[in-house]
Amino acid sequence: MSPDPTAATSTTAATSTTAATSTTSTTSTTAVAFPSRQPPGYEWLPDEPRFDPRIHLQIEPPTSVTSLREFGYPADQIEQTATDVAVSAPFRIMSDEGAAVLLESCRRLRGFARRAGNRIEHTVRGGCYRSRFLRDLCLSADVTRIMSEIYGTAVAPHTMPVHLGHLNYEPTDVHEAVDKWHHDTIPLDFVMMVSDPNQLPGGQFQYFVGTKGEVAELAARGERPPTDRVVAPHFPGPGSAIALHGNMVVHRGAPLTEQAERITMVNAYVALDRSRADQSRSRDLMGVDDESHLYTEWTRHTAWRGAGRLTGLVESLDFGLTREQAIEHLEWAIDDVQSALDDLRAGPREAEHYER
Numbered sequence: 001m002s003p004d005p006t007a008a009t010s011t012t013a014a015t016s017t018t019a020a021t022s023t024t025s026t027t028s029t030t031a032v033a034f035p036s037r038q039p040p041g042y043e044w045l046p047d048e049p050r051f052d053p054r055i056h057l058q059i060e061p062p063t064s065v066t067s068l069r070e071f072g073y074p075a076d077q078i079e080q081t082a083t084d085v086a087v088s089a090p091f092r093i094m095s096d097e098g099a100a101v102l103l104e105s106c107r108r109l110r111g112f113a114r115r116a117g118n119r120i121e122h123t124v125r126g127g128c129y130r131s132r133f134l135r136d137l138c139l140s141a142d143v144t145r146i147m148s149e150i151y152g153t154a155v156a157p158h159t160m161p162v163h164l165g166h167l168n169y170e171p172t173d174v175h176e177a178v179d180k181w182h183h184d185t186i187p188l189d190f191v192m193m194v195s196d197p198n199q200l201p202g203g204q205f206q207y208f209v210g211t212k213g214e215v216a217e218l219a220a221r222g223e224r225p226p227t228d229r230v231v232a233p234h235f236p237g238p239g240s241a242i243a244l245h246g247n248m249v250v251h252r253g254a255p256l257t258e259q260a261e262r263i264t265m266v267n268a269y270v271a272l273d274r275s276r277a278d279q280s281r282s283r284d285l286m287g288v289d290d291e292s293h294l295y296t297e298w299t300r301h302t303a304w305r306g307a308g309r310l311t312g313l314v315e316s317l318d319f320g321l322t323r324e325q326a327i328e329h330l331e332w333a334i335d336d337v338q339s340a341l342d343d344l345r346a347g348p349r350e351a352e353h354y355e356r
């Protein structure tokens with residue numbers, strides 16, 4: 001579960017600033033502070049229990065993790081990503097009492113559910129601007145620490161609050177997948193069972209043991225991931241989760257076999273080491289998330305990425321740069337800013353997934 005060791009021997013511009021861009025202490029659990037004010041139009045749920053980690057958490061680390069290498073990814077792709085971890089075994093995060101409070105809050109948030117693009121029929125985004133319990137759980141330092149341990153690199157709750165506490169609910173049509181085969185718009189996350197997974201008729205969370213490229217080739221032929229390479233992990237109960245390298249592992253919520261309550265929660269994380277790729281695909285959020293906060297969050301995230309890399313240059317560069325190296329360093333440092341500008345100017349597009 002250690003960070004990719006090849007980064008230290010690479011000769012790219014990125015590598016020369018790797019150490020310096022790991023500017024945040026490994027004990028920090030914050031990248032960008034959660035806003036002190038809610039966006040316009042958002043109200044707190046009244047009368048929620050206050051989140052108390054001593055009462056509501058019962059963290060039991062996973063017994064195993066699987067690596068991206070075991071999924072078939074080559075080293076040159078892995079070294080660009082936040083961690084070589086692909087997925088963990090299911091592990092417990094919530095106590096029984098915490099799981100019960102979370103379920104009740106998510107039931108109350110269901111009234112705000114809506115369609116997210118072409119992938120999910122019923123989802124709540126921005127729930128951490130409505131539920132203090134969900135917000136405090138998703139920002140919990142205890143939960144962040146176990147996620148850092150699992151990933152083998154320091155992480156923080158995602159800089160864009162729209163990616164915190166994402167909720168999926170069962171679709172109206174029982175034959176529809178809860179969420180189609182896809183990889184995430186975020187680098188790292190956990191997927192938590194909010195409703196009781198043992199009461200569900202079908203509707204398992206599933207992931208494909210293979211690469212995004214393999215699933216894209218299958219999709220181009222009109223095929224889905226073969227069942228012998230699909231894993232449906234057993235979740236022991238509500239409040240248990242798996243850690244996921246969401247941007248690299250293709251996964252879905254399978255169809256239910258009969259109508260039932262199915263609620264899952266996805267909480268996203270970013271690696272504090274900004275020398276690796278961003279792995280966030282914010283362009284897919286245009287037309288999905290409220291403009292009242294999306295563009296502010298996206299700009300803050302991009303500024304955080306660029307600031308980390310630029311600060312790394314300030315602190316690490318020594319005499320002797322050539323003109324070409326100067327260009328290479330600066331272009332690398334503002335790469336995420338340039339990409340964000342390109343995406344913002346290009347405008348909305350259909351969210352990527354692997355079902356046609």
Ligand SMILES: [Fe+2]
Nearest residue numbers: 183184246251
């Ligand atoms: Fe996902």
